[in-house]
Amino acid sequence: MAVTGNGVRRIAEEAGLSDEQLIEMYRMVALARALDERMWVLNRAGRIPFVISGQGHEGAQVGLTWPLRKGHDWVAPFYRSIATCLTFGMSPRDIMTAQYATGNDPSSGGRQMPGHYGSAEHNIVSVSSPVATQLLHAVGIALAAKVRRTDQVAMTFMGEGSSNQGDVHEGLNFAAIHKLPFVFVVENNGYAISVPASKECSVEDVADRASGYGIPGVIVDGTDVLACHMAAREAVDRARSGGGPTLIEAKVTRLTAHSSDDQQTKYRSEEELAAQRELDPLPKFRQQLQAAGVLTDEVLSRLASEIVVAVNDATEYGEAQPDPDPSTAMRWVYAQDWPSESPPPWGLGSGGAH
Amino acid sequence: MPPRTFIEAIREGLGDEMRRDPSIVVLGEDVGKKGGVFLATDGLWAEFGDDRVIDTPLTESMIVGVSIGAAVNGLRPVAEIQFADFIHPAFNQIVSEAARMRYRSNNGYGVPMTIRAPYGGGVHGALYHSQSVEAFFTHVPGLKVVIPSTPHDAKGLLRSAIRDDDPVLFFEHKKMYRSVRGDVPAGEWSIPLGRAAVTRTGSQVTVVAYGLMAHYALEAAEGVADEGISVEVVDVRTLRPLDKETLLSSVRKTGKCLVVYEDNRFGGYGAEIAAIVAEEAFDYLDGPVTRLAGPEVPGVPYNHVLEDWFMVNPEKIADAIRRLAAY
Numbered sequence: 207m208a209v210t211g212n213g214v215r216r217i218a219e220e221a222g223l224s225d226e227q228l229i230e231m232y233r234m235v236a237l238a239r240a241l242d243e244r245m246w247v248l249n250r251a252g253r254i255p256f257v258i259s260g261q262g263h264e265g266a267q268v269g270l271t272w273p274l275r276k277g278h279d280w281v282a283p284f285y286r287s288i289a290t291c292l293t294f295g296m297s298p299r300d301i302m303t304a305q306y307a308t309g310n311d312p313s314s315g316g317r318q319m320p321g322h323y324g325s326a327e328h329n330i331v332s333v334s335s336p337v338a339t340q341l342l343h344a345v346g347i348a349l350a351a352k353v354r355r356t357d358q359v360a361m362t363f364m365g366e367g368s369s370n371q372g373d374v375h376e377g378l379n380f381a382a383i384h385k386l387p388f389v390f391v392v393e394n395n396g397y398a399i400s401v402p403a404s405k406e407c408s409v410e411d412v413a414d415r416a417s418g419y420g421i422p423g424v425i426v427d428g429t430d431v432l433a434c435h436m437a438a439r440e441a442v443d444r445a446r447s448g449g450g451p452t453l454i455e456a457k458v459t460r461l462t463a464h465s466s467d468d469q470q471t472k473y474r475s476e477e478e479l480a481a482q483r484e485l486d487p488l489p490k491f492r493q494q495l496q497a498a499g500v501l502t503d504e505v506l507s508r509l510a511s512e513i514v515v516a517v518n519d520a521t522e523y524g525e526a527q528p529d530p531d532p533s534t535a536m537r538w539v540y541a542q543d544w545p546s547e548s549p550p551p552w553g554l555g556s557g558g559a560h
Numbered sequence: 561m562p563p564r565t566f567i568e569a570i571r572e573g574l575g576d577e578m579r580r581d582p583s584i585v586v587l588g589e590d591v592g593k594k595g596g597v598f599l600a601t602d603g604l605w606a607e608f609g610d611d612r613v614i615d616t617p618l619t620e621s622m623i624v625g626v627s628i629g630a631a632v633n634g635l636r637p638v639a640e641i642q643f644a645d646f647i648h649p650a651f652n653q654i655v656s657e658a659a660r661m662r663y664r665s666n667n668g669y670g671v672p673m674t675i676r677a678p679y680g681g682g683v684h685g686a687l688y689h690s691q692s693v694e695a696f697f698t699h700v701p702g703l704k705v706v707i708p709s710t711p712h713d714a715k716g717l718l719r720s721a722i723r724d725d726d727p728v729l730f731f732e733h734k735k736m737y738r739s740v741r742g743d744v745p746a747g748e749w750s751i752p753l754g755r756a757a758v759t760r761t762g763s764q765v766t767v768v769a770y771g772l773m774a775h776y777a778l779e780a781a782e783g784v785a786d787e788g789i790s791v792e793v794v795d796v797r798t799l800r801p802l803d804k805e806t807l808l809s810s811v812r813k814t815g816k817c818l819v820v821y822e823d824n825r826f827g828g829y830g831a832e833i834a835a836i837v838a839e840e841a842f843d844y845l846d847g848p849v850t851r852l853a854g855p856e857v858p859g860v861p862y863n864h865v866l867e868d869w870f871m872v873n874p875e876k877i878a879d880a881i882r883r884l885a886a887y
Contacts, residue, residue, distance in 0.1 A: 280633065315666030326668035331632060334664065336656045342622055343657070346629020346637075353585060353611045354634055373653075376622035383617070538667040539701045541725040544754060544801040547701065 214498035217432045221439060228500050231268050231431060232491055233509055238264040238289035239488050240517045241301055242462075245320070248521070249466045254305045258321035262461035263393050264289040265487025266426075267363070269434025270391050270456065273442045274361060280347045282331040282340035282362040285321035286393065290363060295328035298520035308527035309534075316530040338364055338371035341390065345377040348386035348445075359445045361389040361438075366412050366455075367398025378451065382419040385450035389441045392453065393428060395460035400473040416453040428456030429487040432494070459485040564744045567737040569711035570600050570676075572744070573718040574638065578608055581636065584722060587614040588623055588640030588676075597642055598678060598737055624650040624675060628658050628727075631673045638722060644679035644731060645691045658727040659702030674721045678734035679707075680772055680822060682871050685734075687859030690867075692771075692823035697729050698800045698832070704728040704753055705799040709774035711742040713797060716751030724753060733772040740775065756803040758810060762792035765885050766810040768833050769820040770796040773872060777820055780877035789885045799829055807833065808841050815846035816884050820877055825853035847887035852880040 218228060238260060245257045260267065267289035271281065276295055283290045288301060300312050304323060307316035313324045313332070324332030331343050344362035351358035368374075369392050381388045392412045396403045409415065416423025422444075426437040434456055441452035459482040463470040470479070495501035533554045539547060564572070578584045586601055586608075592615035595602030605613040616623050620641055627637035641647045647654075654675070662670045681690035698705045706721055706728060708714040714732065721728040759774065760781050769777040774795040781791035794810050796802070811817045817837045819830035834849045852872055854860075860870045 282629075311666075312668070314664050317666060318664050322664070324665050324668060326665065331629075332661060332665040332669055334656055334660065336652055339625060339653060339657050342625025342653065343629035343632060345622075346626035346631070347633040348629075349614075349626055350630040350633035350635045353630075354583075356633075358633070360629075360633075372649075373621055373625060376617070376619035377625065379617055380619065380622050380626060538662050540704075540801075541662065541667075541670055547801060 210494070210497065212498070214432060214494050214500065217436060221432075221435060223435075225500050228495060229505060229509070231272060232495055232501060233513070234268045234289060234293050235264045235431060235488055235491055236509060237298065237513050237516060238267070238292055240513045241298055241520065242288055244517050244521055245305055246462070246466070248305065253525070254320060256320050257305070257466040258285045259462040259465070260286040260288040262395060262459040262482070262486065263428070265431040265491055266393055266428035266434045266456040266458050268293050269431040270363075270438040270454065271361070272435050273439040274359060277329065279358050280329045280331065280344065280360040282344035282347070282360065283323060283333055284337070284340065284364045284368070285333055286365070287323065287333070287363055291323045291325070291330055294330055296323065296325055296330065298516045299523045300325065302520035302524035303527055306524040306527065307529075308524060309530035310527055315534075337368035338373045340364070341377045342373050345381045345386060345388055348381060348388040349384065351387055352384065357446065359387045359389065359442050361391060361442070363391045363393060365398065366392050366394040366396075366403055367401070367406050369412050370406060378419045378421070378453070381451045382421045385448060387445040388451040389438065389445055390451060390453045392455045393458050394455055395458045397460055397464070399464040399468060400470075411455060413453055413455040421451050421453060423453045423455065425455050425457065428458035429485045429490055431487060431491045458487075461486060561744065561746055563741040564711045565738050566711050566714055566732070566740045567598060567600055569715040569744050570718060570732060571602060573715040574601060575604060575607065577719055577722045578604065578612065583634060584636045584638060585612045585614060585630065586638045586640065587616050587627065589616055589618055589642045591615060591640050596640060598734060600676070601640065620646055620650040621653050624653040624658065627673045627675070628653060628661065628671050631671045632669050636672050636722060638674045638676060641675060641677040643689050644677040644693045645688045647677055647693055651696070654697065654703070654727070654729070655700050659700045662726065663702055670725050671727045672725045673727045674718070674724075674730055675727070676730045676732065678737070679731045680733040680735055681860040681867065682735045682772070684862065684864065684867065685860065686862035690860035692821070692854075694731055694799055695823060695827060695829045698829050702726070703800065705731070706753060706797065707731045707733070707771045707799060708797060709736070709771055709795055711740065711744050713751060713757070715744050716749060717753065717797065719750040720753050723750070728753070731771070735772055736775070753798045754801045754803055756797055756806040757795045758792060758806065759795045760791065760793040762790040762814065764790045764814055765816045765818060765881055766792045766794060766814045767818045767820060767877070767881065768794045768796060768807060768830070770799065771822065773820045773822055776872065776874045776877055779874035780881055783874060783878045784881050784885070787882070789881060791881060796833075802836075804836060804840070808837070811837050811841045812844040815844055816887070817841075817845070817849045818877075818880055818884050819849070819851045820872060821851070821853045822872055823854055824856050825851055826856055828853055847884055850880060850884050852877060
């Protein structure tokens with residue numbers, strides 16, 4: 207059920223969210239969307255070769271990430287986690303330099319495809335392409351938090367398609383045995399690229415699987431930012447206080463194709479796509495906050511112009527940053543360079559052009 | 561100090577390091593109260609407790625993946641894979657994640673993790689308790705691979721592996737655990753990774769080996785010495801990064817190179833050694849770079865007749881040395 211204007215007030219009060227915080231949450235959702243839309247424009251204009259998108263997931267990501275302590279807790283995100291990474295401290299420039307694969311891209315220095323975010327500065331684990339591997343990293347981070355008594359919580363995110371991987375089973379079992387401070391978020395958008403959830407998962411709700419590990423499994427409307435926030439807040443509190451892990455399944459929608467290399471009209475009907483657009487978390491959150499009197503026209507218009515400025519700035523910044531220097535291509539294979547790891551016959555510096 | 565067995569040296573190395581650095585944790589199957597199926601971690605649980613000596617479920621991918629995360633958040637995990645034969649479920653975590661974390665994050669994150677695993681045949685372990693798996697991992701930039709052959713090297717190299725800021729695979733030949741003894745000095749010392757050792761000097765043939773084969777190579781060298789064949793033995797010790805200088809300077813001196821490894825021959829680690837020698841010491845060679853390795857079957861068979869047929873041994877090495885010396 208959708209949260210009404212009164213519901214917003216009640217939840218905000220319960221969660222201790224001020225109007226300023228609600229507006230900031232909205233800004234994050236809207237900023238993630240605007241950056242994402244810009245990526246597609248840049249892709250179609252031939253400026254960046256690949257986009258993997260978070261459109262439709264942003265509301266869940268902001269709501270779920272919000273209760274974590276920035277700079278203290280940890281997230282192990284996935285390739286759709288633009289809003290998670292923004293909420294956890296990455297800047298629009300950080301996101302955009304990853305699209306351009308610039309030398310100063312903080313995620314990977316231009317080494318990884320777009321969408322593979324990461325930031326040691328913000329406790330955001332580096333994303334790889336094999337799916338679900340990051341769950342074990344988050345569980346390991348939670349184990350270290352317990353052993354070192356750091357009071358940290360680790361949260362990981364993935365789609366329902368990825369949630370079928372064996373690493374998920376192995377990691378949930380271990381996290382549950384040791385009651386680790388860990389939260390597992392499944393952003394269920396109904397598709398693993400082209401395969402519908404009915405052919406990926408034996409159960410309708412991934413959250414049902416939580417009972418197999420003796421941990422709470424929570425289903426939340428992933429198009430509702432505050433509902434996600436409430437679910438995550440409870441899970442994070444439980445994790446931090448020694449109550450062990452929680453599986454949160456956020457039912458979201460995928461508003462774009464899987465990636466810029468996918469054509470989703472091949473496997474989704476126009477009717478289905480139109481229905482999905484009705485589940486867009488951005489206008490929904492806007493309407494909720496307007497009904498609650500939090501978002502006035504004045505605030506909305508200010509936010510809109512701030513976001514345009516931020517996205518333009520990030521784009522121009524990304525465009526202007528130099529490519530990585532090929533002479534650095536063999537750095538950081540190890541913490542120290544080893545003389546026996548020698549460059550190829552064409553050396554370093556020319557990239558093999560001559 | 562009295563001589564130590566190979567496994568005693570490993571156990572002491574683990575204990576010494578855990579006493580020195582509270583961020584070191586041990587995790588794996590049966591590593592707790594039982595002290596590991598080979599007793600490599602015996603006594604550690606009693607001394608360091610549940611937080612630092614962790615019995616895991618039978619989940620190799622989890623053991624490695626959780627170690628990666630723990631390393632990212634300030635621990636130095638030493639993961640035990642009960643047998644190298646069972647490391648394959650963790651292959652993705654080792655190769656896609658641990659090996660690439662530093663490179664893909666442009667030095668944002670590193671993975672200071674050691675993975676110990678018993679490997680090797682000749683122990684009636686058959687197809688799934690005898691494998692040599694080093695070639696799968698030496699292929700991968702970002703990983704370091706260590707195979708010690710003496711108690712002294714085992715302790716010294718294990719210390720360096722644990723202290724290293726990158727993922728190290730540390731393979732221990734299980735036949736050596738109790739059959740190999742040697743002096744292990746007391747005190748705070750270590751052996752740097754990436755240095756081979758010349759364990760016997762000679763002038764006519766260089767034999768390159770590691771692990772159990774490094775012992776067999778010495779036995780074979782001793783055996784053919786009476787026949788007037790002078791053999792130099794290079795114990796690789798760290799397979800990656802490889803100490804090419806020690807290897808190449810030996811071959812440049814002797815002019816002949818026999819590479820011995822227990823794994824089946826095709827595409828094995830010794831093939832890389834042979835290629836390096838052929839490329840970088842070609843002008844010094846007086847005979848074909850030769851490999852002596854396991855036969856092309858998909859595992860070590862169980863029955864003792866079949867197992868003996870599979871295993872490279874000192875006699876087979878001596879024969880190969882004679883052929884190469886006579887070339």
